[in-house]
Amino acid sequence: MVPKKAFINKNNQATFVCPSCGSAKVVDVAKFLAIKKPVRFKRKCRCGEVTPFLLERRQYYRKPVDIEGTCRVLKHNGRIAVRIRNLSRSGLKIDLLEDSDLEIGDKLFVEFRLDNKQRTLIQREVVIRKMSGLSLGTEFTSRDPGNPIDKAYDLAIGFYTFS
Numbered sequence: 432m433v434p435k436k437a438f439i440n441k442n443n444q445a446t447f448v449c450p451s452c453g454s455a456k457v458v459d460v461a462k463f464l465a466i467k468k469p470v471r472f473k474r475k476c477r478c479g480e481v482t483p484f485l486l487e488r489r490q491y492y493r494k495p496v497d498i499e500g501t502c503r504v505l506k507h508n509g510r511i512a513v514r515i516r517n518l519s520r521s522g523l524k525i526d527l528l529e530d531s532d533l534e535i536g537d538k539l540f541v542e543f544r545l546d547n548k549q550r551t552l553i554q555r556e557v558v559i560r561k562m563s564g565l566s567l568g569t570e571f572t573s574r575d576p577g578n579p580i581d582k583a584y585d586l587a588i589g590f591y592t593f594s
Contacts, residue, residue, distance in 0.1 A: 432472055434483040439464070451480035460486060494521040494592040500525075500543025504533065505556075515543055522570040522589050523557060535559050538572065551587050 438446040442460040448454070454476060461487055470486040482591045496514040502525070512528040523541065527533075537559050545551040561568030572580050 432485055434485040436487040437484045437524070438487045443584060445484075447474050447482075447484055447493060449478060449480050450482060452478040453477065456536075457571060468549075473515060493517045493524075496546070497548055498543050502539040502557075504531065504539045505538040513541070513543075516566070518588060518592060520585055520592065522560070522566035522568070525567045525569055527565040527567065530565070533559060533562070534565070535562055539569065545587070547591055551591070553584060553588070555584060570584050 435448070435450065437447050437460075439445050439460055443459060444457050445460045447456050447458060456474070456476075460470075467527045471483060471542075473481050473483050475481045495517050496515055498518075500513050500515050502511050502513050503509070504511065511531055514523040514525055514526045514528060518524075525541070532538075538556055539559070540554070542552070542558050545553060556572045557569035559567050559573050560570050561573060571584075
C-alpha cells in the first residue's frame with residue numbers, strides 16, 4: 432500500500448487522516464524532525480483501519496503534473512523547451528527537452544499554462560537549486576505576499592495544487 436503523506440505544520444504537528452472513515456488526528460512530530468531519512472510509520476485509527484504514513488517536510492504540497500512549457504535562460508537569453516513535472520507554491524521540477532549549459536544558481540524565466548479550466552498562464556522567474564541530468568529542481572525567486580503579481584500567482588498555483 433502506498434503511504435499517505437502527512438504534512439508538518441509550523442507548530443511541528445502533522446494531521447493524520449484515516450482514508451476509511453475520514454477522522455483526523457493531530458500529532459506532535461517534533462521528535463522526528465532531526466531524522467534526515469524519510470520517516471514512515473503506520474497509524475491505527477479508532478475505526479480499526481491501519482494506514483501507512485510518510486511525514487512530508489516540505490513547506491508546500493508538491494503536485495505531480497505533465498505540462499509543456501518554455502524557459503528563457505537569463506544569462507544568455509536562449510530559449511529551451513521544458514516539461515513541468517511537479518509544481519508547488521515555492522517552485523517547480525522541470526525536465527529540459529534538450530541539452531544545455533545550465534548550472535545550479537542560474538536564473539530562468541519559465542512560461543507555461545496550467546491544465547485547469549482557465550488555462551492559467553504562469554510566467555515566473557526561478558533559480559536552479561538542484562540538477563540531475565536534464566532534470567532541474569527550481570525555486571521561485573520572488574514570493575512577496577505584498578506584491579500583487581506574486582500574490583496572484585501564489586493564489587493561482589495554490590488553488591491548482593489542491594484541486
